[in-house]
Amino acid sequence: MEGKPLSDQVAVVTGASSGIGEAISKALAKAGARVVLGARRTEKLEETVKAIEKDGGKSVCKKTDVTIRQEVKDLVKFAESTFGPVDILVNNAGVFYYSLMKNVHEDLWEKTVDVNCKGVLHGIGAVIGGMVERKKGHIVNISSENGRKTFPGFAVYSGSKFFVEGVSRSLRQEVCKHGxxxxxxxxxxxxxxxxxxxxxxxxxxxxxxxxxxxxxxxEPVDIASSVLYALTQPDHVAINEVLIHPKEAPLDY
Ligand SMILES: NC(=O)c1ccc[n+]([C@@H]2O[C@H](COP(=O)([O-])OP(=O)(O)OC[C@H]3O[C@@H](n4cnc5c(N)ncnc54)[C@H](OP(=O)(O)O)[C@@H]3O)[C@@H](O)[C@H]2O)c1
Incomplete structure (x- = not known):
């Protein structure tokens, strides 16, 4: 991508301490956004902040557990006081446990719902009022192929991602006229x-x-590219969904 298409934007990324969230954070910073990173492992967050700054970008981080509503609100407040109003929220933090329902891993079911469902709501709740008021904002939810199709062994994970898809569709209908x-x-x-x-x-x-x-x-960077694609469209264009897959393993749906 040429230039700095996000140079006037402030972005918050949850689950930024590894994998997809780390790659998205670096890509947004490279595109000019000032990026605020949240997750629980602060050392990993600080490493990413340093890498972004070394590359000429602007970034800060704050320890955040997305299952705790107040911590997500504090992350957004920290972003606002450091860089200004939040234009982009990437709800990326997530967990995944591969298991059969009949083996009743209830603690992991609950954790999946807490992080993947409630965590996303906490993110939306922390930014949506300000975005609607300013008539400007973009919420990117990292869902999954499991948000489109179910697979055995993925029941609760898939349920959590169907939840994300359902909330996103309804939210989109509510806020599309509010910028x-x-x-x-x-x-x-x-x-x-x-x-x-x-x-x-x-x-x-x-x-x-x-x-x-x-x-x-x-690779995580492939997902970061699709996020950038969605974020850099003209104002009248909305990329509602991006299904992105390994070439040799297409989704059969
Ligand atoms: N990898 C895949 O094949 C794949 C496919 C489809 C969708 N996804 C989705 O992509 C997202 C990122 O996953 P990944 O593959 O990049 O895995 P990952 O490397 O394990 O990253 C997960 C991130 O979520 C954070 N996280 C977990 N629990 C958290 C909590 N309670 N509060 C705050 N942050 C929390 C972790 O940070 P801390 O541990 O530091 O808190 C970490 O930064 C998830 O939503 C996942 O469902 C992944």
Missing amino acids: VKVTCIQPGDVDTEIFGLCEVDQEAIEKYGSFPQKCKIL
């Missing part, structure tokens, strides 16, 4: 830490195989 855009990014398998934590249920693996898929899967 606010809502985009869902729906990646297939991306090479990140999420797969290191996901295999909690041996029976699911034996029955349906392990993940990620055995082909050249996506």
